[in-house]
Amino acid sequence: MSQSSLEILNRVFGYHEFRGQQQEVIASLVNGDDALVLMPTGGGKSLCYQIPALLRPGAGVVISPLIALMQDQVAALRQNGVRAAYLNSTLDLEQVREVELALLQGGLDLLYLAPERLMAGRTLDLLGRSRIALFAIDEAHCVSQWGHDFRPEYMQLAVLAERFPGVPRIALTATADEPTRREMRERLVLQQARSFIGGFDRPNIRYHIGQFKDAKTQLLRFLQREHQGDSGIVYCLSRRKVESIAAWLEDKGLTALPYHAGLPAATRQLHQERFLREDAVVIVATIAFGMGIDKPDVRFVAHLDLPKSIEAYYQETGRAGRDGLPADAWMAYGLQGVISLRQMLEASDADEAHKRVERRKLDAMLGLCELADCRRQALLRYFSDPLPAPCGNCDNCLEPPETWDASLAAQKALSAVYRTGQRFGVNYLVDVLRGGGDERIARFGHDRLKVFGLGAEMDANQWRSVFRQLVARGLLNVDVDGHGSLRLTEAARPVLRGEQTLELRRDRKPQRKSRSRDSGGVSAGDRVLWDALRAKRRELAEVQGVPAYVIFHDATLMQMMQSRPQTLSAMADLDGVGSKKLERYGKEFLEVLQLIDVESEDDEGLSETLRATLALMQKGLSAEAVARQRGLKPSTVLDHLARLIAHGAIGLADAVQLPEHELALIRDTLLEARQNDAFRLRPAYEALGGAYDYPLLRCIAAQMEVGIHPEGS
Ligand SMILES: [Zn+2]
Numbered sequence: 001m002s003q004s005s006l007e008i009l010n011r012v013f014g015y016h017e018f019r020g021q022q023q024e025v026i027a028s029l030v031n032g033d034d035a036l037v038l039m040p041t042g043g044g045k046s047l048c049y050q051i052p053a054l055l056r057p058g059a060g061v062v063i064s065p066l067i068a069l070m071q072d073q074v075a076a077l078r079q080n081g082v083r084a085a086y087l088n089s090t091l092d093l094e095q096v097r098e099v100e101l102a103l104l105q106g107g108l109d110l111l112y113l114a115p116e117r118l119m120a121g122r123t124l125d126l127l128g129r130s131r132i133a134l135f136a137i138d139e140a141h142c143v144s145q146w147g148h149d150f151r152p153e154y155m156q157l158a159v160l161a162e163r164f165p166g167v168p169r170i171a172l173t174a175t176a177d178e179p180t181r182r183e184m185r186e187r188l189v190l191q192q193a194r195s196f197i198g199g200f201d202r203p204n205i206r207y208h209i210g211q212f213k214d215a216k217t218q219l220l221r222f223l224q225r226e227h228q229g230d231s232g233i234v235y236c237l238s239r240r241k242v243e244s245i246a247a248w249l250e251d252k253g254l255t256a257l258p259y260h261a262g263l264p265a266a267t268r269q270l271h272q273e274r275f276l277r278e279d280a281v282v283i284v285a286t287i288a289f290g291m292g293i294d295k296p297d298v299r300f301v302a303h304l305d306l307p308k309s310i311e312a313y314y315q316e317t318g319r320a321g322r323d324g325l326p327a328d329a330w331m332a333y334g335l336q337g338v339i340s341l342r343q344m345l346e347a348s349d350a351d352e353a354h355k356r357v358e359r360r361k362l363d364a365m366l367g368l369c370e371l372a373d374c375r376r377q378a379l380l381r382y383f384s385d386p387l388p389a390p391c392g393n394c395d396n397c398l399e400p401p402e403t404w405d406a407s408l409a410a411q412k413a414l415s416a417v418y419r420t421g422q423r424f425g426v427n428y429l430v431d432v433l434r435g436g437g438d439e440r441i442a443r444f445g446h447d448r449l450k451v452f453g454l455g456a457e458m459d460a461n462q463w464r465s466v467f468r469q470l471v472a473r474g475l476l477n478v479d480v481d482g483h484g485s486l487r488l489t490e491a492a493r494p495v496l497r498g499e500q501t502l503e504l505r506r507d508r509k510p511q512r513k514s515r516s517r518d519s520g521g522v523s524a525g526d527r528v529l530w531d532a533l534r535a536k537r538r539e540l541a542e543v544q545g546v547p548a549y550v551i552f553h554d555a556t557l558m559q560m561m562q563s564r565p566q567t568l569s570a571m572a573d574l575d576g577v578g579s580k581k582l583e584r585y586g587k588e589f590l591e592v593l594q595l596i597d598v599e600s601e602d603d604e605g606l607s608e609t610l611r612a613t614l615a616l617m618q619k620g621l622s623a624e625a626v627a628r629q630r631g632l633k634p635s636t637v638l639d640h641l642a643r644l645i646a647h648g649a650i651g652l653a654d655a656v657q658l659p660e661h662e663l664a665l666i667r668d669t670l671l672e673a674r675q676n677d678a679f680r681l682r683p684a685y686e687a688l689g690g691a692y693d694y695p696l697l698r699c700i701a702a703q704m705e706v707g708i709h710p711e712g713s
Contacts, residue, residue, distance in 0.1 A: 004055060005026050005030070005051050005052075005055060008051050008054055009047070010682075012080050012082065012578050012579070012580070014556075014572075014577040014578035014581060014582075016575065016682075016685070016694070017690065018044075019044050020043055020044070021037075021039075021196045022048055025037055026047075026055075029048075029049065029052035029056075029134055030052045030055050033168055033192075034168055034190055034193035035048075035168075035195075035196060036171050036181070036184065036193045036195045037170060037173075038172075038174070038176055038181065038197045038198060039172070039174060039198040040174055040201065041319070041322055042202065042204075042296070042324055043174075043198050045138075046073065048136075049134060049170050049172070050077070050082070052133065052168075053109055053110050054109055057133060058106070058130070058131030058133040059103055059106075059108040059109060059130065059131070059132060059133055060110045060132075060134045060135075060136060061110075061111050061113060061127065061132055061134070061135050061136070062111065062113070062136045062138060063114070063115050063135065063157065064112055065115065065138070065142055065151060066114075067089070068272060068273070069293070070113075071090070072276060074086050074112055075550050076546075076549075079546070079551065079584075080578050080580050080581065081580035082109050083108050084108070084109060084110040084112070085102065085103075085108055085110075085112070086099075086112035086113065087100075087111065087112070087123070088114055103126065103130045104129060115151065115157065116153045118157075119153060124163060128164075132164060134168045135167060135168075135170070136169075136170050136171075136172065137169065137171040139173060140154070140184050140188065141173040141175055141176045141180050142154045143155060143187045143188060144176070144179075144184065145183070155187055157188055158188060160189075169193070170193075171193070174315070175314065175315050177311070178384075181195075200379075200383045201376065201385065201387065202318060203391070204321045204324055204325060204326050205318075205320055205321050205328070205329050206329065207329045207375040207379070207393075207394040208329065208330045208394070209368070209375065209395065210330075210332055210333075210395070211334055211465065211507050211508075212332045212334065213461065215333075215334065216245065216248065218332055219234065219302055219304065219330075219332065220249065222328075222330055223282070226328065229279065229280045230280060230297075230299035230300065231275065231278075231279065231280060231297060231298055232283075232301060232302065232320070233282070233283050233284075233301045233316075233319060234282060234284045234302045234304060235285060235287060235303045235304065235305065236284065236285070236286060236304045237286065237304075237305035237340075238286070238305075239260040239286060241305070242258045242260045242286055243258050249284065254282055255281050255282060256283075256284055257271040257282070257284065258271065258283075259271050259275075259283050259285035259286070259288065259289040260285060260289075261286065261288045271283060272289070272293075276295055276547045277541065277548065278538075278548070279538060279548060287312070290319055293319055295319075295322070296322040296323040297322075297549055297553065297554040298321065298322065299327050299328065300327060300329070300330060301316055301319055301327075301328075302332075303316070303329075303331035303333070304332055305333070305337055306331075306333045306337045306365060308345075308358070308361065308362060309361035310364050310379065310382050311361070312365075313331075313368070314383070323549075323555040333369060334468065335426060335465075335471070338366060338468055338471050338472050339484055342362070345358055345359060345362060363474060364382060366472035366473070367472070367473075370469055370504075370505060371396065372396060372401050372505050374387075374390035374394055374396055375395070375397075376397075401505050401508065403503045403504060403505055403506065404504060404506055405501060406502050406504035407500075407501040409455070409458065409463075409504075410466060410470060410502045411498060412433060412451060413429070413463070413466050414488060414492050414495060414496045415450075415496065416429045416432050416449075416451045417476065417486050417487070417488055418496070419446075419449045419450070419451050420446055420449070422485065422486065422487040424486070425484040426486065430460050430464060430467070432449070432452055433451060433453075434453065434456055434459075434460065434463070435455075462507075465506075465507045469505065470492075471486070474491050475488070475491050475492040477489050526561055526607065529596040530557070530561055532595070533560060533561060533589065533592055533593075534548070534557065537551045537557065540588070552576060552585070552589075555575065556575060559574045559575060559576075560589060560593065562609075562639045562640070563639045563642075563643075563698070564643070565590070565593065566593070566594070567678055568582060568586045568587070568590065569680050569682075570678070571589065571590060572586070572682065573681050573682055606644075609640065610640055610644060610647075610649075612630065613630065613637060613640040613641070613644070614640075614644055614649055614650070616630070617641075617650060617654060623638060623641060623655065635693070635695045638655070638695030638696060639698065642699040642701075645703050646702040646706060651703075652699060652700065652703040655699045656696060656699050656700065663700065666688065666692060669684045669687050669688055670684045670701055672684075672687070679701040679705070681697050681698065681701065684697055685697060
């Protein structure tokens, strides 16, 4: 069976190998067993049920909570030649009949349904009369009553176990802590299901959490410098802020659309669709936006307000970079944000037990913000998925923050709170410490306090940073009445008495210089080709009325740009190019490649990115070192090497170190697979049992090509 699932992966979806636990999950389902799958976003969850649905007789029924999402998934499947359909409220009666008939006659591979549709008696009857390959329950954490995505209809899905005892079921989610997983098992009657728990790490997401006075301007700078032409999400807490930030970004020349629950449904729908379908739309949203958004090429998620918990932060940032390409999780927060969240929590009507849970969650989130070590390690530790070494891809790893011994400053700050009667907010306290400002100080006689003017050595911003960190660490509490006055907590005592020292972060100055990596790893020299490939994709998508990524993912276009296939068979070697898409789009993209290739190369036929790789190779760096230095995937650098070999700029030995007998074996295999005057890599790859990866084969093939046509023609 593993042979045929791999075959479907290759032929239908255009991928060469399974990732993580996909193959085992598929084998379980094909066997008729249930499965519970927890995989990080972008881990390839949907293939886990799509492939078994194609392998088992009958249609796979997918329960998915969002209509827009199921429409896009169906569109994507149809692009690959899979017979997929959905039943939801957007269809008219005639269309519903058609889908039902197709299902009954065995003409569907996959059927998507919303949970409420499924529970309508009529649908269950229909399924009862049809052949069902499996049930897939997507976003299965919605069954958890304690979660933030609770959907009551999910509770009724237990009925599937009763009504369809022989049909395997799979529940999938990207976020579920241990208690949620237990709830999923119980409520969905999946006690017997095998668990597949993937890690939580999203290595391609770069975390960045900063404290900025003018977050809005910093956001704009970040978008202009690092995400020109990219899609992304900006989260804000309030509807009003959503509106004003969207308008402001529009004013600055970006396409920025607001999204929140207060907008008319039609506007929300329109904005969501534009975000999904167009290439460079920034959506500015409250957390009402995003669940089930499956857009693979979201290049950044920015937060202008603090999320309430690490779970929420992880889930929201997890919407970035589902295609595995570099993406940013960028957050700005300040003292006011910390204070409002604490206030909202204390002022809520929830019972004390509930508040205690929320307080703990908020504390953990603030801890993540004020951390001086690797963010990813802390994030993963929170999900009990420890990462042994610092990640090298978060702000703290890239630019370790300075810390300072703030014991004395903290003592002064806490003492100012205490001496003024725990009735004042931060601005007043800072004025007292700095010895000036507020006219009330003299009126209350606070200018006669010992702390008055005791902190003149630091400016107001530095003091605000101290107060923020004291609140974040729980040494100060915020009042419930909404005036923002600060009070000491028990935890403040030892610091106030000088019994405990305190290390705080020094706030960073906003970055002035741009980082070397540009968006998604496209260098300036490749920009022309990249834009041309995306324009072609957009054109094809618009004609069919589907989102651009349904034609090809960014990751596929990126490979196309880097390996520049010249033939259809070389195009077929790219990830994400299955036989249907090759047939439909292969030619058109080859034309773009040929056209642009001529334009963007220099006199010697080398593009800028190739030159950059070549220069580093000539300095004696290994391929891995070049990849690290340039922030590229090792496979991309090997692709470069293959092209440099083809150009005669380097020799095979510069790129590949293998014993002669292995080289001989690979050469023989490549020659056997040669067809129509071209090396065909896939048959060779398969004949070699997958022991050598494609970029390596490409290097060897390139060298043989030079040998066959020594002029490089
Ligand atoms: Zn890190």
